[in-house]
Amino acid sequence: MDSAAGTNEKVGFNSWCPFLISDSIQKLKDFAQKIRKIGKDDPRRVFHSLKVGLALTLVSIFYYVNPLFQGFGTSTMWAVLTVVVVMEYTVGGTLSKGLNRAFATLLAGALGLGAHHLAAVAGDKGEPILLGVFVFMLAAMATFSRFVPEMKARHDYGVTIFILTFSLVAVSSYREEELIKLAYRRLSTVAIGVTTCLCTSMFVFPVWAGEDLHMLVAANLDKLACFLEGMGVQYFGEKMESGSLEGKSFLQSYKTVLNSKATEDSLANFARWEPGHDRFGFRHPWNQYLKIGAVTRHCACSIEALNAYISTLQQSHQTTTDLEFKQMVQAACVEMIKETSKALAELSSSIREMKWSSTVGKHHAMATEAANRVKALVPAENSTLLDVLISATTASLVTEVVRCTNPVIAAVEELSRLVEFKRPEHSRKAGAESPPHVVIVIEK
Amino acid sequence: MDSAAGTNEKVGFNSWCPFLISDSIQKLKDFAQKIRKIGKDDPRRVFHSLKVGLALTLVSIFYYVNPLFQGFGTSTMWAVLTVVVVMEYTVGGTLSKGLNRAFATLLAGALGLGAHHLAAVAGDKGEPILLGVFVFMLAAMATFSRFVPEMKARHDYGVTIFILTFSLVAVSSYREEELIKLAYRRLSTVAIGVTTCLCTSMFVFPVWAGEDLHMLVAANLDKLACFLEGMGVQYFGEKMESGSLEGKSFLQSYKTVLNSKATEDSLANFARWEPGHDRFGFRHPWNQYLKIGAVTRHCACSIEALNAYISTLQQSHQTTTDLEFKQMVQAACVEMIKETSKALAELSSSIREMKWSSTVGKHHAMATEAANRVKALVPAENSTLLDVLISATTASLVTEVVRCTNPVIAAVEELSRLVEFKRPEHSRKAGAESPPHVVIVIEK
Numbered sequence: 001m002d003s004a005a006g007t008n009e010k011v012g013f014n015s016w017c018p019f020l021i022s023d024s025i026q027k028l029k030d031f032a033q034k035i036r037k038i039g040k041d042d043p044r045r046v047f048h049s050l051k052v053g054l055a056l057t058l059v060s061i062f063y064y065v066n067p068l069f070q071g072f073g074t075s076t077m078w079a080v081l082t083v084v085v086v087m088e089y090t091v092g093g094t095l096s097k098g099l100n101r102a103f104a105t106l107l108a109g110a111l112g113l114g115a116h117h118l119a120a121v122a123g124d125k126g127e128p129i130l131l132g133v134f135v136f137m138l139a140a141m142a143t144f145s146r147f148v149p150e151m152k153a154r155h156d157y158g159v160t161i162f163i164l165t166f167s168l169v170a171v172s173s174y175r176e177e178e179l180i181k182l183a184y185r186r187l188s189t190v191a192i193g194v195t196t197c198l199c200t201s202m203f204v205f206p207v208w209a210g211e212d213l214h215m216l217v218a219a220n221l222d223k224l225a226c227f228l229e230g231m232g233v234q235y236f237g238e239k240m241e242s243g244s245l246e247g248k249s250f251l252q253s254y255k256t257v258l259n260s261k262a263t264e265d266s267l268a269n270f271a272r273w274e275p276g277h278d279r280f281g282f283r284h285p286w287n288q289y290l291k292i293g294a295v296t297r298h299c300a301c302s303i304e305a306l307n308a309y310i311s312t313l314q315q316s317h318q319t320t321t322d323l324e325f326k327q328m329v330q331a332a333c334v335e336m337i338k339e340t341s342k343a344l345a346e347l348s349s350s351i352r353e354m355k356w357s358s359t360v361g362k363h364h365a366m367a368t369e370a371a372n373r374v375k376a377l378v379p380a381e382n383s384t385l386l387d388v389l390i391s392a393t394t395a396s397l398v399t400e401v402v403r404c405t406n407p408v409i410a411a412v413e414e415l416s417r418l419v420e421f422k423r424p425e426h427s428r429k430a431g432a433e434s435p436p437h438v439v440i441v442i443e444k
Numbered sequence: 445m446d447s448a449a450g451t452n453e454k455v456g457f458n459s460w461c462p463f464l465i466s467d468s469i470q471k472l473k474d475f476a477q478k479i480r481k482i483g484k485d486d487p488r489r490v491f492h493s494l495k496v497g498l499a500l501t502l503v504s505i506f507y508y509v510n511p512l513f514q515g516f517g518t519s520t521m522w523a524v525l526t527v528v529v530v531m532e533y534t535v536g537g538t539l540s541k542g543l544n545r546a547f548a549t550l551l552a553g554a555l556g557l558g559a560h561h562l563a564a565v566a567g568d569k570g571e572p573i574l575l576g577v578f579v580f581m582l583a584a585m586a587t588f589s590r591f592v593p594e595m596k597a598r599h600d601y602g603v604t605i606f607i608l609t610f611s612l613v614a615v616s617s618y619r620e621e622e623l624i625k626l627a628y629r630r631l632s633t634v635a636i637g638v639t640t641c642l643c644t645s646m647f648v649f650p651v652w653a654g655e656d657l658h659m660l661v662a663a664n665l666d667k668l669a670c671f672l673e674g675m676g677v678q679y680f681g682e683k684m685e686s687g688s689l690e691g692k693s694f695l696q697s698y699k700t701v702l703n704s705k706a707t708e709d710s711l712a713n714f715a716r717w718e719p720g721h722d723r724f725g726f727r728h729p730w731n732q733y734l735k736i737g738a739v740t741r742h743c744a745c746s747i748e749a750l751n752a753y754i755s756t757l758q759q760s761h762q763t764t765t766d767l768e769f770k771q772m773v774q775a776a777c778v779e780m781i782k783e784t785s786k787a788l789a790e791l792s793s794s795i796r797e798m799k800w801s802s803t804v805g806k807h808h809a810m811a812t813e814a815a816n817r818v819k820a821l822v823p824a825e826n827s828t829l830l831d832v833l834i835s836a837t838t839a840s841l842v843t844e845v846v847r848c849t850n851p852v853i854a855a856v857e858e859l860s861r862l863v864e865f866k867r868p869e870h871s872r873k874a875g876a877e878s879p880p881h882v883v884i885v886i887e888k
Contacts, residue, residue, distance in 0.1 A: 053584035140497035262706035305749030
């Protein structure tokens with residue numbers, strides 16, 4: 001390599017230039033591909049971008065047409081500003097922001113006018129001081145109200161606009177002569193902006209947060225079903241216990257279910273602002289979707305535990321005894337997994353089509369039956385064997401917890417090296433003390 | 445009840461009045477208590493609210509002092525507006541929004557001026573059309589860029605401000621004579637606003653996102669340790685297997701760990717904007733905290749599985765055989781749980797104090813040893829018993845997955861009743877078909 005570097009020494013800018021250009025072209029191509037993929041994955045994103053452009057172009061007409069501009073003057077700016085900040089991807093998001101903005105502007109504008117009249121009583125010298133005190137107090141109180149969870153969830157944006165409008169009206173009242181006229185103009189331009197956003201959002205290719213939530217909850221159930229189906233084939237199927245489960249793509253998709261809470265919460269929050277549409281009535285039970293989401297995540301956790309246990313087993317030496325008991329238990333496992341997978345897939349499609357499927361119960365009953373069959377393998381009189389089984393299972397689960405702390409210790413240890421944590425004296429003498437990277441399995 | 449309602453019929457508004465008042469007073473008291481609790485839980489929230497008030501009062505001085513106001517005119521408004529929208533709870537949040545706002549304003553302002561000069565070439569009639577096309581295209585492209593995950597994470601706010609400023613400058617250029625002067629004034633007032641926010645945020649009781657992330661990651665480890673300790677005492681301790689684990693408060697706290705991803709991501713995102721402070725250098729490895737968070741959640745999932753299994757066991761009939769094997773396994777379990785709990789608690793405190801603890805390895809080694817002891821209980825030659833144990837554990841875990849789908853089916857079924865899903869013909873005849881609510885346990 002060194003000699004190669006030597007021969008390259010004479011290679012100047014001219015020889016590098018084509019390489020740099022082709023490198024940049026490659027990067028541009030990659031970027032274009034990425035952008036195309038984002039658009040292809042969900043074409044509604046392209047429509048949304050065009051909608052924002054459309055809404056902005058619509059409100060900017062107020063600037064170009066003389067009679068319209070003379071009505072509002074420079075306040076027209078507020079219509080443009082409102083469109084930019086209020087326009088959201090979903091109808092619910094736009095409605096939530098738009099209504100929050102409109103009502104907060106109205107309320108804060110009225111309060112600001114009141115503050116102005118009150119402060120005017122104090123005379124020329126006292127007015128700015130009194131106005132300052134009002135602004136300070138209102139801003140502090142309103143900011144604190146954002147820490148109340150209910151306010152944060154539904155009116156966070158409204159509170160921001162409330163502080164903004166109150167401050168602007170109260171403070172500029174000190175300089176402005178025609179305050180009422182100004183307030184009227186601003187309120188009407190904000191209303192124009194909000195109306196433009198709502199119309200564009202609701203009537204041009206609308207994206208409903210409610211529908212997205214509906215589909216997300218169904219898709220999450222499908223991911224679990226898909227994982228179980230894949231696992232049934234890979235681990236319990238014909239290729240039984242051959243090859244690791246790690247790195248399979250069907251394994252990765254269910255993991256996103258575990259982190260879906262934030263998205264579901266925000267979609268449900270927006271969905272509550274949406275009017276009835278399509279299959280979703282005005283008071284559609286969005287909370288129930290959150291409940292389904294929570295139990296689905298619990299289910300995903302349980303699947304994660306099963307997956308972790310099986311992965312650990314596969315890394316250890318494999319047992320090969322062809323025991324009758326083992327075969328019977330595994331046959332029952334295959335059945336349980338297959339039927340549960342079918343039940344989950346049925347649930348998913350019954351949500352998607354809003355049509356209750358009678359086969360869900362059937363599949364689940366068969367899974368339950370298989371579970372009972374395992375139970376029956378241990379005769380009720382033989383409490384000793386039962387005790388052994390329960391103890392062993394508990395021990396395996398506890399062992400799994402112990403094993404799970406391995407990566408935690410390793411990650412914290414890496415942090416301690418990255419930021420140079422203080423280390424105790426004696427360990428420095430004994431050399432770098434790294435935590436033991438043990439993989440514990442109950443193995444032969 | 446009916447007769448009581450009859451006697452109450454004559455009770456008019458006057459008699460209800462005191463009740464209404466006392467009810468309102470009670471509600472007000474509850475509300476005050478709630479507010480006080482929010483402030484008490486984290487006094488930095490009160491300071492933050494006062495800081496927002498302070499920053500706003502500071503910028504509004506520009507309105508009150510004649511020489512300052514004459515320098516900027518009505519553009520002073522932009523300083524107030526900037527303070528309201530840029531001021532965030534953490535230093536990183538304020539920095540992220542402030543810098544995004546400043547640079548987006550600068551870039552979009554320059555582009556807007558360019559668009560104005562280009563459009564002016566098209567003459568009086570062509571100008572508004574060309575400006576409209578520019579605004580539409582820029583807005584659509586910028587909006588689409590928000591769907592690129594990297595942009596979304598770090599520059600979402602910047603893109604909004606970019607669209608806003610470009611539209612305002614380009615569109616109002618049609619009406620404004622002294623465009624350069626206006627652009628200069630606006631940019632300087634935005635800079636004043638951002639500077640005010642940054643100074644207030646960084647020098648008056650600063651709240652660092654990095655430190656919050658640091659403490660959150662440590663606290664999450666502590667919650668797991670706390671759960672394991674409590675479980676060791678409640679389930680495996682002297683009161684062994686007595687009383688349900690459900691409803692215990694130590695059981696609830698670890699569940700918040702499972703949903704901590706969104707908070708961690710947002711804190712890490714803000715922390716990257718923060719300058720070095722206190723114990724945290726400028727290029728502190730914030731990503732490592734996200735890694736620790738991920739493996740901690742994996743650990744929490746495994747604990748959830750253990751907890752679910754034990755809760756199910758406790759609901760079933762209890763086994764009472766005093767088997768030597770069972771006792772030995774349980775003794776090992778107690779040890780594993782105790783030592784893992786200690787290791788996690790040590791990890792938490794070693795993060796908090798940034799001091800690597802040598803005892804972490806010791807505790808984990810002891811837990812590992814206990815796990816090996818369980819393994820040794822099954823002699824290596826006896827592969828039959830080992831196979832039985834492995835099959836039984838797998839079956840238990842699969843059974844747990846089956847059991848987990850119970851609440852999912854129930855929740856979807858409730859949704860189907862709430863929104864009146866279509867039901868298949870034959871099930872209507874057979875009456876309401878509700879899914880079987882089976883709790884499956886391997887029990888006596």
